[in-house]
């Protein structure tokens with residue numbers, strides 16, 4: 423057993439038992455974050471704040487909400503909104519936070535895509551993030567059902583009905599999900615359980631995984647620079663705070679985050695007090711009526727894009743369902759659809775930047791058309807946009823990223839086969855046929871070096887070597903490594919250069 427000394431204070435007593443100081447050091451004061459990041463890197467903390475608001479306000483709402491089809495609507499619209507002190511405030515806060523959470527999830531997600539933070543070591547961060555998106559979507563959908571208004575009821579009818587369309591198991595699955603043959607009391611109570619208990623627990627677990635997954639690969643940065651965190655942290659701790667490329671999570675990184683969180687909270691307060699209706703559908707202020715279908719059924723704004731993919735194939739519900747299923751899981755495999763392992767922001771990717779902005783425009787279009795009635799020209803525009811979305815994700819992304827990688831690697835191969843300046847070509851046979859002469863050796867190597875060095879300069883050395891084509895002669899790789907690091911030393915080096923130049927000569 424550990425040897426405990428007599429503690430001089432309660433803090434010391436607890437620290438001996440819980441290692442509080444060490445924990446704070448590992449998690450906060452000596453957890454290193456790159457300095458070169460912008461405000462977009464604060465949205466993770468914004469999301470954590472909004473989730474906390476959702477939990478706290480949800481607890482208050484739960485005290486008065488009744489998960490019963492005969493009482494749910496009144497418990498929300500009458501009891502909470504009119505009878506309970508500040509009940510309206512908690513409801514507005516909950517609804518506005520739910521809408522904002524999706525706005526910031528999308529911004530956070532597309533920031534990750536823009537800066538390439540989803541691949542090359544950050545796959546688990548990404549997958550846990552998409553899992554958060556899916557669990558938040560389930561929480562948003564189940565929560566939307568709880569007021570038991572017209573839209574709650576009919577949205578539940580449509581979405582649970584989708585499962586019924588799955589071949590073979592569909593009808594049984596739909597009954598299993600609803601807990602009844604139709605959307606009714608059993609459906610409401612189980613969605614209530616999901617919304618207030620199971621999903622929040624899963625979300626908390628996945629948020630922990632998401633944050634933990636950040637530790638090994640570290641947070642990305644604006645320039646996608648490969649930072650040696652250990653060395654930079656030592657610099658920082660030694661007092662060179664300006665020269666170091668990293669800063670501690672606490673207090674530096676959090677100070678910036680708190681500033682952005684405050685700005686978001688100002689927007690949040692404005693929406694809660696002056697514009698809360700943006701998060702609520704007027705049709706949902708009518709009680710659910712299974713005998714009266716609303717003229718036009720649509721989900722909340724954050725589901726409109728995937729809903730439009732579902733409706734886009736208006737001539738075949740089966741195809742629509744497949745497209746909808748793909749749209750909901752495709753982001754999980756994004757790290758493998760992008761065929762270029764190099765992490766770069768979109769503005770430095772000559773082809774992929776067009777892909778990224780086309781995706782943004784397509785998603786915005788899908789969101790707009792998702793709210794319009796799917797008739798006439800709208801139906802065809804929805805179809806084109808759905809095809810565009812699937813094409814961008816399944817076809818354009820792998821092809822463009824692979825092409826971009828090849829284009830980038832091309833110059834790394836070119837110097838090896840390019841005819842070299844005369845001096846090199848004439849030295850070549852000498853170097854390859856006779857024994858190496860000490861004086862000419864470095865010369866031969868040097869003649870190749872500047873070209874290869876240019877390549878090494880154009881791209882990180884790690885990538886130029888790791889991603890070099892398999893057919894590339896070994897000697898070329900050796901030259902590149904040398905050229906990008908130090909002057910030639912070994913005896914085999916000139917020979918390699920000689921062999922190379924003789925090949926060039928032959929060409």
Ligand code: HEM
Pocket residue numbers: 462463464465466467469470473527530531534537539540544547548550551552553554555629632636640641642643
């Ligand atoms: C409630 C939900 C979420 C919370 C609380 C959360 C929290 C965080 C935090 C605190 C960070 C580190 C700082 C930052 O970049 O903001 C982060 C990074 C990251 N998150 Fe999330 N996140 C959530 C949802 C998501 C979703 C839905 C995705 C993507 C589908 C995602 C993908 C990422 C990625 C790729 C990074 C790494 C960014 C980098 O290295 O630069 N997150 N998240």
